[in-house]
Amino acid sequence: MSAAVNEAAHSAAHTPAGGPRPSRRPSHKGQDEAFLVVDDLSVQFPTEDGLVKAVQNVSYSLPLGRTLAIVGESGSGKSVSSMAIMGLHDPKRTIITGSISLGGEQIVGRSQDDMRKIRGQVASIIFQDPQSSLHPYFTVGWQLREAYREHHQVSKSVAHTRAIEMLDRVGIPHPKRRADQYPFEFSGGMRQRAMIAMALINDPQLIIADEPTTALDVTVQAQILDLLNDLQAEFGSAIIMITHDLAVVAEVADDVMVMYGGRAVEHGTAEQVLVRPNHPYTWGLLQSIPAVSSEQAELYPIKGNPPSLLSLPPGCSFAPRCPYVDRVPDGKCRTDLPELISRSAGDHGLSRCHLSNPDAIFAAEVEPRIA
Amino acid sequence: MESTNRAGQTPILTVRDLKMHFPVKNNEGLLGGRQIVKAVDGVDLDLYAGETLGLVGESGCGKSTLGRSIIRLTRPTAGSVLFQGTEMATIGERQLRPFRRKLQMIFQDPYGSLNPRQTVGTIIKTPLEVHGLAKGKEKERVQDLLARVGLNPEHYNRYPSEFSGGQRQRIGIARALAVEPQVIIADEPVSALDVSIQAQVINLLNALRRDLGIAFIFIAHDLGVVRHFCDRVAVMYLGKIVEYGPKHEVYERPRHPYTQALLSAAPDLNVVRGVPPKEHIRLVGDVPSPIDPPSGCRFRTRCWKAQAICAEQEPVLESRDDSAQDHRIACHFPAQLEGLTAAV
Numbered sequence A: 001m002s003a004a005v006n007e008a009a010h011s012a013a014h015t016p017a018g019g020p021r022p023s024r025r026p027s028h029k030g031q032d033e034a035f036l037v038v039d040d041l042s043v044q045f046p047t048e049d050g051l052v053k054a055v056q057n058v059s060y061s062l063p064l065g066r067t068l069a070i071v072g073e074s075g076s077g078k079s080v081s082s083m084a085i086m087g088l089h090d091p092k093r094t095i096i097t098g099s100i101s102l103g104g105e106q107i108v109g110r111s112q113d114d115m116r117k118i119r120g121q122v123a124s125i126i127f128q129d130p131q132s133s134l135h136p137y138f139t140v141g142w143q144l145r146e147a148y149r150e151h152h153q154v155s156k157s158v159a160h161t162r163a164i165e166m167l168d169r170v171g172i173p174h175p176k177r178r179a180d181q182y183p184f185e186f187s188g189g190m191r192q193r194a195m196i197a198m199a200l201i202n203d204p205q206l207i208i209a210d211e212p213t214t215a216l217d218v219t220v221q222a223q224i225l226d227l228l229n230d231l232q233a234e235f236g237s238a239i240i241m242i243t244h245d246l247a248v249v250a251e252v253a254d255d256v257m258v259m260y261g262g263r264a265v266e267h268g269t270a271e272q273v274l275v276r277p278n279h280p281y282t283w284g285l286l287q288s289i290p291a292v293s294s295e296q297a298e299l300y301p302i303k304g305n306p307p308s309l310l311s312l313p314p315g316c317s318f319a320p321r322c323p324y325v326d327r328v329p330d331g332k333c334r335t336d337l338p339e340l341i342s343r344s345a346g347d348h349g350l351s352r353c354h355l356s357n358p359d360a361i362f363a364a365e366v367e368p369r370i371a
Numbered sequence B: 001m002e003s004t005n006r007a008g009q010t011p012i013l014t015v016r017d018l019k020m021h022f023p024v025k026n027n028e029g030l031l032g033g034r035q036i037v038k039a040v041d042g043v044d045l046d047l048y049a050g051e052t053l054g055l056v057g058e059s060g061c062g063k064s065t066l067g068r069s070i071i072r073l074t075r076p077t078a079g080s081v082l083f084q085g086t087e088m089a090t091i092g093e094r095q096l097r098p099f100r101r102k103l104q105m106i107f108q109d110p111y112g113s114l115n116p117r118q119t120v121g122t123i124i125k126t127p128l129e130v131h132g133l134a135k136g137k138e139k140e141r142v143q144d145l146l147a148r149v150g151l152n153p154e155h156y157n158r159y160p161s162e163f164s165g166g167q168r169q170r171i172g173i174a175r176a177l178a179v180e181p182q183v184i185i186a187d188e189p190v191s192a193l194d195v196s197i198q199a200q201v202i203n204l205l206n207a208l209r210r211d212l213g214i215a216f217i218f219i220a221h222d223l224g225v226v227r228h229f230c231d232r233v234a235v236m237y238l239g240k241i242v243e244y245g246p247k248h249e250v251y252e253r254p255r256h257p258y259t260q261a262l263l264s265a266a267p268d269l270n271v272v273r274g275v276p277p278k279e280h281i282r283l284v285g286d287v288p289s290p291i292d293p294p295s296g297c298r299f300r301t302r303c304w305k306a307q308a309i310c311a312e313q314e315p316v317l318e319s320r321d322d323s324a325q326d327h328r329i330a331c332h333f334p335a336q337l338e339g340l341t342a343a344v
C-alpha cells in the first residue's frame, strides 16, 4: 500500500508538474526587475583557528513581490549571507567582498550610519529568537513607537497610533491593551508577531525572515507564514525566507537557493529545485525527509556530517558524503570545484556538480524502489 | 501493519487515568495561595510489544511530562501504569529498581544529556554496572553497543565534545540500549539534529525496533516524522488525549477538530509535487493555561464547532459506530466519515 503512495509521489517528482497550486503560494508574482542583486558575495571571518570562509561567491537577484528561500543545514552560511545585506557584520572582524545592490544602493562598504538608515526602512530582518529584537524592559508599544520614530519625524502619539495599527495588522487581539504590556506577558507566537510588526512598521521593501518559525508549533508557524504571505500580497515586498525545513520551502517559496559549506550548490524555482533537483545534496535531502501527506516506506539518509568551514575539502565540498563521486571521471570531484551552471536539458535550475546526467541517475534510483 | 491488529494481544504497558499535577506558587492575589498545574490530567494508553506509539501536540500540552511519569522519572499524582502486570505508579523506589532498566528514555538534547567529563565508554558502562549486567565483560559489551549504533568501537575513550550532534544522539541511544530495555520513550530524539542527520537516527531507531523488538513511545513535533516512524498516534491537548488510533486512520481520517487543525497546519513537501493543497484550518488564540483548563471539552475555546454541551460535558475518548474499533476520539461532534476521505 505504501508503495503505491510512494509511486504517486515519485512519479509526480519526475513529470512536469501541473495541478492545483497550494493556497499559500501566491500567483500574482511578476518577474520585475531585481530589487536586490547580490553579486559574487564572499564573507570571511579571521579567527584564532584560521580563516572561516562562511560564504563564498554567492550571487542571486530578487524582484519585489517574490519569495526566495535559502535552505541548508546549520552552519551552511545562510544567516551570514543575509546579515551582510543588512550590514550587520562588524567591519573590523569581517572580510566582505563582492557587491550587494538594494533598490539601486550599494551596501558593501557603507558606513554604520548609512546602514542604520537603510535598516528598518528599506530592508528588515526577523530573527528566530524574539528575545534578540524585543527588549525585556520596555513595553511592546514603546518599542514599536520608537522604531517608527527612528525613520519618521512624527509626534509620540502619532507613532503610538501607528504601533497599535501594526499590532492589529499582525493579528494581535486587543492591540491597544497589548501595546502597554511587556514582552514577557506575550506568548511565544505573540512575541513573534510583535517582532514582525516591528520589522514591518516602516514598510520595508525587503523582508529577511531568518528561521522565523523554527521554535514555534506548527499551528503558530502556519499563522506566521500566512501573515507574511498576506503582507506580501498587500505591499508587494520581496521576502528572503531562511529555513532548514523543505516543507516550509515547498509552501512559501517562488525561488530556492540551496547552500552547502558556504556555497550555493543549487538554485532555481521551487519546482525546479524540489521536483527536478540536479544536485546530489538536494536530492539527498529530499530522500531523507518524510512528508506529512504520504507514506514513506524507507528513508535514505545522507551519510557523514556537514563539513567544517575551516578546512573545506578541495574540489566539491560535498564529495566526502556524495554517493556519486565515482561516477565522475578522473576523480575530478576531489580536485576541481564545479561551477554553478545549468547542467542538463529541460527545466532545471543551476547546480554546482560535475555529473552530466543527474536526472537520469536520480530517476533510476527511484524505479527499483517502486517496482 | 501487523502491529495494528491487536486481537488477543496483551499490552506490555497499560496506562490508566494517569495524572501528573504540579503545585506552583501563585504570584497574584494577596493570599499567595497555591495553584495546581494539571500537566497530565487523566491519560489512558496501551503499548504493545515491539510497536511504536507517536505522541503529538502543541508545546506545553504535557507530552514530556507524560513520558517522564510513565517511566517514573517523576512520581505520578494519580493513576496506574502497569508494566507486564506490575503496578509501577505507586511502588516504592526499591521495588522499582529491577523495572528501571526495562524502560529507558532518550532525550532531545544530545548535548545536555551526556556528562562532558566522562568518556563515552564510562557513559555507556555506568548503567551496566548499576544493574550488574555483563559482569567482567563490560568493555566488550560497550564496544558492541557502539558498533550497534553505528559508531566506531575504538572511540571508547573519547569525550562527548569530540562528536557531532548526530553522533552524540547515537551515544545516548547506546546508553539506553545498554540495559536491554523493552520500552524506550524517545522525547524529540531528532528535533535538534540537522536535516541530513535526522534520517540516519530515525533509521537506526527503526532497525532497533525491528531487530531487538523494542517498543517505542515517540514524542515529536514533526508530523511527517511521526507518520513515517509510528504504528499508532495519540494526539494530546492540554493534558489529555483527544484522538488515538492507527496512524493511517489518524492521518487520513482525522475526526477530532484539533487533529484536523494540527494536520492542516503542517507544511507539506508534496504541495510542490502537485499534491492538492489541503484546506488550511487556522486556530485562533493560544492554548489555555493548564492551571485553569476550560470546563467540559478543553478545546472548546478554540473550536469552531463548539456547542453549549461542549462547555458542560467532558467528551469521553471512545470509538464510534462508524470508526475503526481502535480509533478513539474525544469529541461530542466528531467529523463525519464521508467528506473526510474525499479531502485526503
Ligand SMILES: Nc1ncnc2c1ncn2[C@@H]1O[C@H](COP(=O)(O)OP(=O)(O)OP(=O)(O)O)[C@@H](O)[C@H]1O
Residues within 6 Å of the ligand: B022, B023, B024, B037, B038, B039, B057, B058, B059, B060, B061, B062, B063, B064, B065, B066, B290
Ligand atoms: N515541574 C513542573 N512544575 C510546574 N509545571 C510544570 C512542571 N513540569 C512541567 N510543567 C508544566 O506542565 C505542562 C506540560 O509540560 P511538558 O513539558 O510536559 O510539555 P510538552 O508537551 O513536552 O511541551 P514541549 O513540546 O514544549 O516539549 C506545561 O504547562 C509545563 O509548564
Ligand SMILES: Nc1ncnc2c1ncn2[C@@H]1O[C@H](COP(=O)(O)OP(=O)(O)O)[C@@H](O)[C@H]1O
Residues within 6 Å of the ligand: A045, A047, A052, A054, A072, A073, A074, A075, A076, A077, A078, A079, A080, A081, A309
Ligand atoms: N562572527 C563570526 N566569527 C567567526 N565565525 C562565524 C561568525 N559568524 C558566523 N560564523 C561561522 O560562519 C558559518 C556560517 O554561519 P551561519 O550563516 O550562521 O550558518 P546558518 O546557515 O546556520 O545560518 C558557521 O560556521 C559559523 O560558525
Ligand code: SF4
Residues within 6 Å of the ligand: A279, A280, A281, A316, A317, A318, A319, A320, A322, A323, A324, A325, A328, A333, A338, A352, A353, A354, A355
Ligand atoms: S561534483 Fe561530484 S562529489 Fe560533488 S556533488 Fe557532484 S558528483 Fe557529488
Ligand code: SF4
Residues within 6 Å of the ligand: B256, B257, B258, B297, B298, B299, B300, B301, B303, B304, B305, B306, B307, B310, B315, B330, B331, B332, B333, B334
Ligand atoms: S467536544 Fe465540542 S468543543 Fe470539543 S472538540 Fe468536539 S465540537 Fe469542539
Ligand SMILES: [Mg+2]
Residues within 6 Å of the ligand: A078, A079, A080, A210
Ligand atoms: Mg542561522
Ligand SMILES: [Mg+2]
Residues within 6 Å of the ligand: B063, B064, B065, B187
Ligand atoms: Mg517536551
